[in-house]
Amino acid sequence: MASHEKTVGCNNIIPNFFDKVDWNNKDVYHGFVTNVYDPSKFWMRFAEVGRLQDMLREFYQVKKNSFALTPDVIHVNMYCAALDQDGFHRAKVVRVDLREPTNFIVFYIDHGIIKRLHFNKLYGLHEQFGAIPALxxxxxxxxxxxxxxxxxxxxxxxxxxxxxxxxxxxxxxxxxxxxxxxxxxxxxxxxxxxxxxxxxxxxxxxxxxxxxxxxxxxxxxxxxxxxxxxxxxxxxxxxxxxxxxxxxxxxxxxxxxxxxxxxxxxxxxxxxxxxxxxx
Missing domain, CATH: 2.40.50.90 (OB fold (Dihydrolipoamide Acetyltransferase, E2P))
Incomplete structure (x- = not known):
């Protein structure tokens, strides 16, 4: 990967949106349910994601070849950009698919969704996307x-x-x-x-x-x-x-x-x- 020095490093931790808000039970917030496991386990987003999605698309449409990954460099807890039918998303690698080691289980940190993707759908996450909290x-x-x-x-x-x-x-x-x-x-x-x-x-x-x-x-x-x-x-x-x-x-x-x-x-x-x- 030619642009390794510009990616989120293995020791970096992306900040969490939860920590950026002074939650108060007297206030009313507005958000979107992004993924449901059941009524006791679901994920919400309280911030606009459209601009972030646009930035990811614009960046990786031009430079994705420079940030392409191979299975040997992908590891658990690594942040990456993941491509699916909806476009590019920020993700965290959580597991190698034991049935097929070229597939990886990733967690979309802005949507709370688990996906199983082939390694050729994963790209190094440029450092500019590492400062934005997981939504x-x-x-x-x-x-x-x-x-x-x-x-x-x-x-x-x-x-x-x-x-x-x-x-x-x-x-x-x-x-x-x-x-x-x-x-x-x-x-x-x-x-x-x-x-x-x-x-x-x-x-x-x-x-x-x-x-x-x-x-x-x-x-x-x-x-x-x-x-x-x-x-x-x-x-x-x-x-x-x-x-x-x-x-x-x-x-x-x-x-x-x-x-x-x-x-x-x-x-x-x-x-x-x-x-x-x-x-």
Whole structure:
């Protein structure tokens, strides 16, 4: 790669948008849901990304050959520019695809999306793009839990994705935050939806549709007779954002459910489940 000295170095860390904002639970923010795992694990963007996408496109359309990478120089935690059908995106390499070592699992740091790409779609990230904070912010829908206490249903995931998707700008109120993990617990409001002079939250909508319940209605008693005993109190919070981002957990809720159909749960998530032989 001819322009190695102009790329984000292996010891550089791109700043995080979460750290650049003085989050306040008295303020209303506006943002876009960019990726959904389930209502307890999703990512939002609170800053405009259009100009950044234009800059990436304009730069790499001219100079991408100078920043082309080969598999031997691509490594985990490396920042890069990734090309897909939507254009160029800033990404972080999180894993080598063991089935095909010329493919890599990358995390789009401005969108919260995991992708599997061939090495010829990855380019060294020029240093001018390293000073811009990673825009994807980890979020949790505040004070709601699955109806069964443990697993979000396919309909709940589908409904949440449907009402928050499509580049729809949402009002965001902060309920709580976890600075060490850079996670926001949020109430979401679609300003275009008004009922009786009030704008209901997405949180309340899921509850009203019997797709979620208030978190304070959680039961501490797991269902009787099950062979996989949860090791965590609030199973619906797992896998956590970090596990999805670094490729150690399935990248989508659907993939998780499919894998649980054919892989023992305690093998798939050894830190979450314990197998108890039926009596």
């Amino acid at each position: 994807a912010v980890r979020c949790v829908l505040a004070n709601v839990a699955p109806v069964d206490n443990e697993n979000w249903s396919s309909e709940a995931v589908r409904r949440f994705s449907s009402i928050t998707g499509g580049e729809k700008q949402l009002g965001v109120r902060i309920s709580n935050m976890t600075p060490e993990r850079k996670v926001l617990e949020v109430y979401l409001v679609d300003p275009s939806v008004e009922r009786g002079g009030r704008t209901p939250t997405v949180n309340h909508h899921l509850i009203s549709q019997n797709l979620a319940k208030n978190i304070w209605h959680l039961s501490n008693q797991p269902p009787a007779g099950r062979v996989y005993t949860p090791l965590m109190k609030y199973m619906y919070l797992y896998p956590i954002h970090e596990a999805i981002e670094n490729g150690t957990a399935p990248s989508t809720w659907q993939l998780t459910e499919n894998l649980k159909e054919c892989v023992a749960w305690d093998v798939l998530f050894p830190e979450l489940f314990k197998y108890t032989p039926p009596k």
